[in-house]
Amino acid sequence: MNAAHTPARPRARLTGVGGALPKRIVTNAELSERLDTSDEWISARTGIKQRHVVSEGENAVSLSTAAARIALERAGVGSANVDAVIVATSTPDQVFPSVAVRVQAELGMAQGFGFDVSAACSGFIYALSTANAFIQSGQSKRVLVIGVDVFSRLLDWEDRSTCVLFGDGAGAVLLEAGAKEGEGVLSTHLHADGRHGDLLYVDGAVGNPGIGSKTVVKMQGREVFRHAITHLASAVDEALAANGLHSSDIQWMVPHQANLRIIDGMAKKLGLGSERVVVTVDRHANTSAASVPLALYEATKDGRIAKGDLVLMEALGGGLTWGSALVRL
Structure with a gap:
């Protein structure tokens, strides 16, 4: 049977x-x-x-x-x-x-x-x-x-x-x-560590009345930078290992556009030249949750990223939260 x-x-x-x-x-x-x-x-x-x-x-x-x-x-x-x-x-x-x-x-x-x-x-x-x-x-x-x-x-x-x-x-x-084997979203990897929530946060919420006037971004920049390099590198390694790939297989890195130093640091760790990294932070600054798809839009619109390319996306934010995704367009 x-x-x-x-x-x-x-x-x-x-x-x-x-x-x-x-x-x-x-x-x-x-x-x-x-x-x-x-x-x-x-x-x-x-x-x-x-x-x-x-x-x-x-x-x-x-x-x-x-x-x-x-x-x-x-x-x-x-x-x-x-x-x-x-x-x-x-x-x-x-x-x-x-x-x-x-x-x-x-x-x-x-x-x-x-x-x-x-x-x-x-x-x-x-x-x-x-x-x-x-x-x-x-x-x-x-x-x-x-x-x-x-x-x-x-x-x-x-x-x-x-x-x-x-x-x-x-x-x-x-x-x-409808993606074929080896195409589309290959894997995603999500992480969070609430112990570091006070490094980057915004006070103020519906359930916290009287604090509205303090609703502004607060950030410990140096600590966020340190965590970004460490956690993003780990999430990228995780994505590559999960798919049996190496950094040399990546055609494009589309990173969170927070700081050019972080972007350059990640590219260096992966051995990627600047010509394979999409950068919009100079013109857009940090648009938070919008930064990765905005950068992806720009690079697909101008033809740099084409169908069949292997694209690595990564980001880190308040929480702390971070993650990576591998997509073959």
């Missing part, structure tokens, strides 16, 4: 990428007019030259919707065929409804489900992993994954140690079932 055949799990492929940035650009020179800083000081320490900041009429939902429309258009898929929307964000426009269901409404979706994920700057990797699991389980065939943050809402614009670091933006990808 033959053993029962177990069908292979569906595999997720990434079919469309989109991005959106606010219209307003704030340069280092503009910040230096009201802060004790300079373009040289900011650039030397972070690699950042400018950032985009929302204006009236722009918010997490509008940026997410714009990025989602581009991703769907590039995938050739209508919103009526999307089963779920998962949004990674630390800066929703409302406590509830979630950004995800607001995007559903803007896209005219009357089907499926949506929810937000909170994992700070690692949020997109967390959301991508969640969407991949829905597809592997067979519960969903197409999932829209969005990373969006409007950190200009959370900044003390008189604190030069934090306000120069962040920008606003959104990035989106569409995952669809």
Whole structure:
């Protein structure tokens, strides 16, 4: 008697990428007019030259919707065929409804489900992993994954140690079932260590009244930097080992765009030349959960990253949270 055949799990492929940035650009020179800083000081320490900041009429939902429309258009898929929307964000426009269901409404979706994920700057990797699991389980065939943050809402614009670091933006990808063996999302790897939550945080919550005036980013930059290099290297090694690959197999690294020094440090550890690393931090600053998909959008749009390329994505954020993903487009 033959053993029962177990069908292979569906595999997720990434079919469309989109991005959106606010219209307003704030340069280092503009910040230096009201802060004790300079373009040289900011650039030397972070690699950042400018950032985009929302204006009236722009918010997490509008940026997410714009990025989602581009991703769907590039995938050739209508919103009526999307089963779920998962949004990674630390800066929703409302406590509830979630950004995800607001995007559903803007896209005219009357089907499926949506929810937000909170994992700070690692949020997109967390959301991508969640969407991949829905597809592997067979519960969903197409999932829209969005990373969006409007950190200009959370900044003390008189604190030069934090306000120069962040920008606003959104990035989106569409995952669809149907990847062949060796293609699509090869693996994702998620981690967190709440013992280090006080290294990077924002106070203020609905359940914590009276603290709203203190809702600004607080960060111990040196400690975050130290943890970033260690944890990201470990997560990358984990992803490569899980797939029997070596760093030389990676065509592109699309890292979280927090600081050029961290990006360069990771590239050096992997032995990757700068020509194989996507960098947008100079123009976008740190857009938190949006930074990885925004960088991926830019590099696929200009043709650097092409179909069949092996792409490594990684990020670390407040929590501390961190993770990696290997995707063959």
